[in-house]
Amino acid sequence: MKRFLEKLVEGILMISGSLTSVAILLIIIFLFKEGIGLFNSPEVEKGYVLSVSQANPVNSLSPLEVKDIFDGEITNWKQVGGTDEEIMIFRFDDIFNYYPEEEMGENYEFLPDKLSSVVQEHATIIAFLPEKYLSVSFQGKLLDKKNISPLDFFFGKEWFPTSAPVAQYGVxxxxxxxxxxxxxxxxxxxxxxxxxxxxxxxxxxxxxxxxxxxxxxxxxxxxxxxxxxxxxxxxxxxxxxxxxxxxxxxxxxxxxxxxxxxxxxxxxxxxxxxxxxxxxxxxxxxxxxxxxxxxxxxxxxxxxxxxxxxxxxxxxxxxxxxxxxxxxxxxxxxxxxxxxxxxxxxxxxxxxxxxxxxxxxxxxxxxxxxxxxxxxxxxxxxxxxxxxxxxxxxxxxx
Amino acid sequence: MNKKNIIQWFTFGIFRALSYLVVLILFFILGFIIYNGIGVISWEFLTGFPEDGMTKGGILPAIVGTLCLMAGSMIFAFPVGVMSGIYINEYAGNNWAVKFIRIMTNNLSGIPSIVFGLFGMSLFVNTLGFGDSILAGSLTLGLLVLPLVIRTTEEAMKAIPDSFRTGSLALGATRLQTIWRVILPMAFPNIITGLILSVGRVSGETAPILFTVAAYFLPKLPASIFDQVMALPYHLYVISTSGTDIEASRSMAYGTALVLISIVLLINILANSLRKYFGNKVKTN
The missing domain is CATH 1.10.3720.10 (MetI-like)
Known part of the structure; x- marks a missing residue:
């Protein structure tokens, strides 16, 4: 009985002795579990896409390029590897500058088609659109959907985690x-x-x-x-x-x-x-x-x-x-x-x-x-x- | 005086001046906060709730919150820390397991407090579902001071000469009896001192409680361990940087800083006098 008690106490003491090691292990697991998820997240805000016209030779843009374009610091497609033409920024609300609200139909059922045609008709456009308004027959070209890369994270020079359409995570x-x-x-x-x-x-x-x-x-x-x-x-x-x-x-x-x-x-x-x-x-x-x-x-x-x-x-x-x-x-x-x-x-x-x-x-x-x-x-x-x-x-x- | 002695006189003078400067810095910081804060301290300030967007009223909920966190974290850290200290010092030999535990304890104490905050939020608040609560905050803070409790326990037990252990064992006592009847009572004063210093550390920590328990403003006192609380350090942080009217709440900030510092001062004085008291007692025995 006495010996059993001795062993029991020693066991309990050993468990608390190892608690710091367990804590460090847990800290590593929880920190990295949440942190690594970053590199599985898309660069563009969830639920949105970036799109250009089929005629545009540009297929993908880096996060920094997208930010500079939407901030008006890059204004010509030539600067990002395209043709020598001015960039036209199109946000979802801008659709009403092209088509009056009446033409969208009662439940906005024509909206996807209108978006599609706007993107197709303007060769210099870059459009930032919600995914749910894209129709199956969307004619524009979607830019490559990439996940946030560790390279951009560790060597990025800008930290703007809330900027839209593309947040900048440069540490x-x-x-x-x-x-x-x-x-x-x-x-x-x-x-x-x-x-x-x-x-x-x-x-x-x-x-x-x-x-x-x-x-x-x-x-x-x-x-x-x-x-x-x-x-x-x-x-x-x-x-x-x-x-x-x-x-x-x-x-x-x-x-x-x-x-x-x-x-x-x-x-x-x-x-x-x-x-x-x-x-x-x-x-x-x-x-x-x-x-x-x-x-x-x-x-x-x-x-x-x-x-x-x-x-x-x-x-x-x-x-x-x-x-x-x-x-x-x-x-x-x-x-x-x-x-x-x-x-x-x-x-x-x-x-x-x-x-x-x-x-x-x-x-x-x-x-x-x-x-x-x-x-x-x-x-x-x-x-x-x-x-x-x-x-x-x-x-x-x- | 030859040249080398002149150099010595000169460098020692600088060293002495810098050492005095350290004392001066401490007294300046303390004096500045006491001077500006003493006028704010009143019975209403200590027992009232914040009013008018933190520009008037008192800080009772923050004081109560900090006391809750101090108690809560110690309930967790003290037994675990003391038991770990006993295990490392009395049971485990000098093998790899002990080395590993010791390195891990060292590493744990080197981890920045904000990382504890992240961890506490991820594990206690979200995964275990405690929400922002005293429980989550206390566990996070407890983990933070665990290395400190372990180390002071270890040192307290190491200071006891081996002759006491061998003497007790020779009389037929078991290991557990030796620890319980001989080692612990002797190491107790130093362990308690360590405990008090850990409490002081907990009272001032802000980063770990930011996302685990601290509330900007609460109109009532906490009723259970699953409630959020206000806390003194967090309160000082918000009213000095992001209150509704920073200038108007400045005097409140001085008062809060003074209360916070008083707690730390009291704890330090308590720890030191305990150390002295027990020190004398052991000598006379």
């Missing part, structure tokens, strides 16, 4: 925005954090440590949304007046806020790394006549190199995944930024801002889950990198 601006903000944050936080870590580990007396340690703990404990709010009411207006910007919500504002948020991580991990330096090495250096700073610079920092690297990677990971603070201060413009003084939009901020509006199961919804997958993979790679970096250190012995 490049979001990935670049995320990297810009995170790298900016690390550039600010690393020298700062390293200095504080060295001070804490080597220079500070006990009294100062007793003040600094809880301060750093508290900095780590402040909720990200409070940092975002603080950034919004203090840092954003400050940067705006400092650089005389039209808007203060910029990548730089995000970097500053993220730098403050990444500081505790960097300081704690780097300090631990510095502390692992064996006393004997320090004493040898001091004994050879080096002073304290030379010992830190020449002995301790090189020794703690991999730990400091781990601190940097962890800091980057924290910055890349941060959502709320960034969402509130970076301005959320999905453009590829040229400088740090422009609004950007990061991957987590995009998910947070858009998921509420995206209908569940639609391509937009799926694209946001795909973004989640991208984010997941990035942070997983960083975790593994930290694992390898710190593994190296422990295998080196000493």
């Amino acid at each position: 490049l601006p979001l990935i670049l925005g995320t990297l810009w903000v995170s790298l900016g944050a690390i550039l600010i936080a690393l020298p700062f954090g390293l200095a504080v870590a060295i001070y804490l580990a080597e220079i500070a007396d006990v009294r100062m440590r007793k003040v600094l340690k809880p301060v750093i703990e508290l900095l780590a404990g402040i909720p990200s949304v409070v940092y975002g709010f603080f950034g919004l009411v203090v840092i954003v207006p400050f940067l705006q007046s400092l650089f005389r910007l039209p808007v203060g919500e910029t990548a730089l504002a995000g970097s500053v806020v993220l730098a403050i948020m990444a500081l505790p991580t960097i300081i704690t991990v780097a300090e631990d790394a510095i502390r692992t330096t064996p006393r004997i090495m320090k004493e040898a250096s001091l004994g050879l006549g080096a002073n304290h700073w030379q010992t830190i610079y020449r002995v301790i920092l090189p020794y703690a190199r991999s730990g400091i690297l781990a601190a940097v990677v962890l800091g980057i990971g924290r910055a890349i995944g941060e959502t709320m603070a960034v969402l509130m201060v970076t301005g959320n413009a999905a453009i590829i930024p040229a400088t740090l003084l422009e609004p950007v939009r990061t991957i987590p901020a995009t998910i947070a801002a858009e998921l509420g509006e995206a209908p569940a199961g639609g391509a937009h919804y799926q694209s946001l889950f795909m973004l989640g997958c991208v984010l997941f993979v990035i942070t997983l790679v960083l975790s593994v990198a930290v694992e390898i970096i710190s593994g190296k250190r422990s295998s080196r012995g000493v």
Whole structure:
């Protein structure tokens, strides 16, 4: 009986021990299940088709070309591989410019035929039509129906998930925005954090440590949304007046806020790394006549190199995944930024801002889950990198 | 003073200045929010409902919502986390399974909170059909802090010298009895401290609750675990970025930020004093 109880408890403990692994597995399954669906969705909005006249040599258009045509940026068929003629855009409502409403019949039963003839008669037309109004004898040529391709997703330069007729799911601006903000944050936080870590580990007396340690703990404990709010009411207006910007919500504002948020991580991990330096090495250096700073610079920092690297990677990971603070201060413009003084939009901020509006199961919804997958993979790679970096250190012995 | 000592004096001076600056940053952030928020705090603010498109009234539903989420997530994360910690530290040897679990726990703690939000929405809200509810939000948040609970439990148990284990086993106690009667009571203070810090983490998380539980405005308090709730961090987010009148609701935002920060401060102070209290007690024994 007693032995049975022992085994039972051990079993229960083992199950809860494996729960984190199960959770990761479930996260992967659910994220990718929804995300992969994106590549099975048609480029053109569901239930609609794009059509041209039979006389037109163009058979297919890329999503970006379609968007440019409907935005009026491409106006000639020559630009997309057709003949040298102006493009005529036709949306479903435009039918009433060609035929008065009376001719459609009582229940619009003639509408499909009219649509068909309009498309056939105008050689330069591109028509965006609901599928249900196409008759069996539709005379126009339907453009190739393609699914959203991973290539367009990962290398597309435009993110307009709600534009019609073809939504643009190019994550490049979001990935670049995320990297810009995170790298900016690390550039600010690393020298700062390293200095504080060295001070804490080597220079500070006990009294100062007793003040600094809880301060750093508290900095780590402040909720990200409070940092975002603080950034919004203090840092954003400050940067705006400092650089005389039209808007203060910029990548730089995000970097500053993220730098403050990444500081505790960097300081704690780097300090631990510095502390692992064996006393004997320090004493040898001091004994050879080096002073304290030379010992830190020449002995301790090189020794703690991999730990400091781990601190940097962890800091980057924290910055890349941060959502709320960034969402509130970076301005959320999905453009590829040229400088740090422009609004950007990061991957987590995009998910947070858009998921509420995206209908569940639609391509937009799926694209946001795909973004989640991208984010997941990035942070997983960083975790593994930290694992390898710190593994190296422990295998080196000493 | 020769050259190398001048350099040392100079660099150490910079390091010291930067360290003071960190303290200054914290006090500036806290001071700024306290200074602007203290005037808003009143009995009506803490016990009233939002009025006039969030520009007046109070934040009671948000406070209650956050408390519900804190309690809910801990009901899930605390037992599971402590049991995992016990298993990793006391039962499993140093084999591949433990290494795997440890790596997975590490990875779980590295996953961004917004990904937890996506996952929670997909699994709890849609697939399991909980809808936007306290249940879905608590489970998502619980999963988020699980690595933290596991790690603090592990560390608390690791700090207990092996002589206690071998002593207990030598007296004829079984493994389970050793854990239950010797290890757990000794590790308890540190485990509790870890629990309190996890609660603090939960109270401020926004991204995971965006799509699993948080409501923009609710005129009533939650009645069951299948209700939506308002939450302090989400409330602060909406009234500072997308309220009906951002300028007019700014003072409400300062007040909300102050309440949120007070919770975090209180939790930290509580954790630290508990640590100190139990620390002294163990020493005198």
